[in-house]
Amino acid sequence: MSDRRVFRWATTSTRLLAGTVVSAVGVIAVVTAVSVPWPTLTEEPVSISAVPAPATSVAACDGGLLSIGREITDVESISLAAPQQVTSGVNEGAEPPEQTTLEAPGLTEGEGPAVFAAPPQDRQRVDVAATGAASVSADDLAGYAASACRPPLLESWLVGGSATTGASDLVLVSNPGVVPATVQLTVFGAEGEQTPPGGTDIVIPPGTQRVVPLAGLAIGEESPVVRVTAVGAPVHASLQASITRTLTPGGVDQVGALGEPQAEQTITGIAVTDRPGEEGASDAATVLRVLSPSADADARVRVTAIGRDEPALEPETVPLSAGQPVEVDLGGLAQGTYTVEVEADSPVVAAVWQTTGFGEGDDFAWYTPAPLVSVPSLFAVPTGPPPALTLVNPGSEPAEVSVSSQDGSYRLDLAVRAEGSLTARLSPRTVYMLDPGQSEIRAALSMTGNGLLAGVPVWPADAAAPEITVYP
Template identity: 80%
Template structure:
């Protein structure tokens, strides 16, 4: 081997050794870099938390009891059979609510329903509550009707009434806003959901109430449920229900709307005032109407006396066909006050029809579900029969509830047992604050005396505007 070849071999070996050492050092450096924490720079994004200014609180009323067809020259004309007497109030220390009157086509300017509005004060929401009542005695209408004034909604549900012979039911649509609303009425009945021509693209002008005869939508339907869908502006909806049996008026009611379907519906304070008739009687005094609007479902119906733990009758399991209302006879209940619970495996809407009897001078009421109240909420008690407040506690812990009159002169503290209920007597023509404390409670008003009957659920106050976070 020559000196040149020896030198070339030596230099090559040196380069290989150096490369191997460099590679090993690189591997060690990478492993070390991965395993050893590197210094980091953390910067919190700039954010601004703000609470939007609350909106004006609005409560629109149903208005007086209406009669249709009294003018023989215009059988479709409406008139006010009796005006509504309204009680209203606002949050403690706030200015009185601003009262206006909606216009109703065919009625005098001062005959429309009232609207109460309370703007915020000092960026604080002002709650407003109002309730109206009317007693009518006439050849074509008779009975006691009471209903709470409600905020407008983009969608609501009316469960009650009939379009059969003898019924003269009216859908009332109020727009207390400043822009027109376009409303679609979808009627659910024996044939499923229908959008009749008379309920399509109804324009409710700002500051007006539109009256739509239910029979003009689905004549002959025995158990309708109406979905009210609005665009452009929300509307407040009611159903005025009345019945005449062989020329004898059998009662009148203003049925309030249900905000949305839910898998669990609780109807509280159902007042049974009539001793059950003989077994097999054709007329049912207590009837539940329930609808699963979207899909087939199974519902369990439980009726429990207020103040008791055990059901009054065995729970009943009812199959529901999507889009078709079902009526369940709850007859046989002794005189007393009850809570009716509907538990389904899909969202439903429901209401209970109760009557004092089927003779002249009797009345009926539609009881709608009571939503959960978790914040201090105002409610107004109208004039009429002695009012009773029913409280239902769905929780496993007792609820401490306070009921205070608007002027602070009366305060009632109630302990509602876990999974229990109770009833308390209140005064008519008074505004109260219901404070559930740390609990959630369901509440309703029942007004009954003689042949008069009405029920009004207590709704929670509008939720305050939540805090929002802005990232500039």
């Protein structure tokens, strides 16, 4: 009995030992198989790289200065107070742009705003630049206005104007496309964000301009900001601002639209034309309007004279409530040209209002932010007072910038020191090419004369379409 019992234990132990050895060998084989590279089969997908055909460049203008209510029998009628003279051009060697005229209510054929279109040439995009200007001297409207013709946008912001007594401001929305656009006008004011009934589902037929009185959207608002959103087709939006003080016209301007809000806004080329003093227009005539559309924030405001490093005023931090515009008085500035920088905790829109004075024969202008220019870009200088080009270099390295006329007869090479600025004189009714070299630059035009004032930022050329990869 004992021998058989011993044999069974021995047999069992032998089986256990053999199983353990087999398991160990299996583990070693698996580990070895994992660690040793296995043969792989890869195949690159078929792809084709191509550059999309460039689109036609389009620039829509604001049109001439409009007057509302001149007809006694129709106080809401709109008429042309002064036509707009437009200076336009395209890249050197390209064909002249095609010009059309939009239809506008109350205006006869041919009196509407101009649209310039430049189709691509040899599969290369052709940039088009145009800027218009108009002057008027009448009992209900007086002053000088200049504005750049811009590509239409799906979203635009209008910072400027007023809907109080004495103001006759107009929101202008143009559709230079070939399909209808449906537009929503949202007003930001003292009560925050509102969509008035008069700003809902406005249909803009193709090839037309629609005029909406600002007072019909936000009556009584002192510091409105209007957001213009479009579906169906992009639109060109602008604001005509004018004021009358005790039956005396106090100026007129055409305010260009801003793109999307940004945390940093730089407004340059602001011209202060009167010296400080009790009777000086600069005492209370420089006002910054800023809005944080979607969040409470703090905005840091810095004012600097062109060519100087130290602030012209003590830097100020301004608290912002979401959806409510705030105005900051920047009065007390000496004669000269200035830059206003706004840095905020959230994206904002901003503009600066400047006037030559508050009496008969004075004018005002709304200065809007100047975007960064990093590629050679065309810009047009309008008719009117002698123009000045202001350049601001936000970088930490000096910028080598060239400004040359479209016909090649004039060239100006400028060195803008790091974080510095300068101003150069140009000629009216001329198209120029601004080349920032290897740097990024901000630029704006200022037109000042005897009781005349206007400012236009220089926008960068549309970037060429990047190469795309197609996988069949």
